[in-house]
Amino acid sequence: MTVKSAHRPIGVFDSGIGGLTVVKALRKILPYEEIVYFGDTARVPYGSKSPETITQFALQDAKFLLNRNVKMVIVACHSASSVALDELKRHFNLPIIGVIEPGAKAAVKATRNKRIGVIGTQATILSGAYERAIRRLCQDVEVIAKPTPLFVALVEEGWYDNKIALEVAKLYLSPLIKEQIDTLLLGCTHYPLLKRAIQKVFPNKIRIVDAGLETAYEAKEQLENLGLKNRHRKRPAIRFYLSDLTPNFSEIGRRFLGTSLEDVMRASLPE
């Protein structure tokens, strides 16, 4: 690898703007890397759609990033990581990282009683991707997985910790409480914002794993191994491309990123 390629940006894509949590983690772990973000806000969400459609969308999203000369692609969307990662790796010849493996690794490390709960969109849970990733790392862990799609709508409405958020968390998570999990993997970019409500409904303290940070560490390791880390010491800007400038993107984006989004562009997808 040449020095020139190390200067290229990291590409991150997501079904919408939830993937900004991964951008936030990347800024912390890899502060000198330029980032190009693509959020498919025109077709969001992916999590309620079929594996075929999600894969088709993910291929277009990745191609958009490759056209911006990225050195690595991070799939911040759990649904896309669950169903499309192999296909993406077959199609494109550059390092591609999903959120599933890093999340699974962290959950296996965190559990003491070897009972891990996984929550996510329907596409993520139906795929069984987290179970497979966890079992590859450790055979004797019990994994209890449950789709919790309404959590996304709660976060988008800004209802993180009100009565309704707690009621929804109670209804969704009571089967996992009965299963006595000690670790819960948040298998969707939106869920970390509900962390407090989720913890509240469990009678004991549980370990909550957010794959975003783990994925940033994985990216750092791979860049170092490949000699692709940017050696410049200037904090570069992030470019945000969204397929739709939805009425809410800037408000919701700030919640995920922690700061306001600058340099946002509307981008039509390649056919």
Added chain:
Amino acid sequence: MTVKSAHRPIGVFDSGIGGLTVVKALRKILPYEEIVYFGDTARVPYGSKSPETITQFALQDAKFLLNRNVKMVIVACHSASSVALDELKRHFNLPIIGVIEPGAKAAVKATRNKRIGVIGTQATILSGAYERAIRRLCQDVEVIAKPTPLFVALVEEGWYDNKIALEVAKLYLSPLIKEQIDTLLLGCTHYPLLKRAIQKVFPNKIRIVDAGLETAYEAKEQLENLGLKNRHRKRPAIRFYLSDLTPNFSEIGRRFLGTSLEDVMRASLPE
């Protein structure tokens, strides 16, 4: 108009499968009409997206129906009816009916105290389309409009009348209760399934207007005026095209249509 054109199907499109409520009403009001339905399940929902993106999608959806030789297009999606109807009428030379006008007409007819509430997606409410349609019919009606996006997620989860549905209805609708509306316009295809929970949170009985049925009556009137009503007396089949066969479409579809969906095809959109 020729007899031949009267035999052509009615086209109905929606962002997803919520528009099947309109199909259900059409089957009742116009039992001898053939129907071609297009649901854009790959890009659903529309209601959280920008007017530009919704209009672009709506033009593609209508074109898909025109390629199936329809004699009329019904826009069953409130968000698309709110922001794209004029543009659709400019583009295509055939009768096009949205759900806004029929809904507004029914609400104006229903109210006694001239205070009408309107709830819908963000796109529908931000557009002000219902207010404009109501004011065109009656100057001295007060219209109080509120986006209630989480209602869609509740219906898709099948939570119509549980504790959470009631809590969400209470939180969303308490400003409308204070405004003493006597009529509530359900400005989204999903909301009729929450009718009972919505009525429960109002202290007095209110008139709840569902635009689906009104739209079917409007279609009947227009077909009669144009001499385009099918004179055959055989109950024809409905053809359903969906841009994605999502894991849930058949279950949710049955809730909206009242019967199971037969003859469903996956359809890619024209570019």
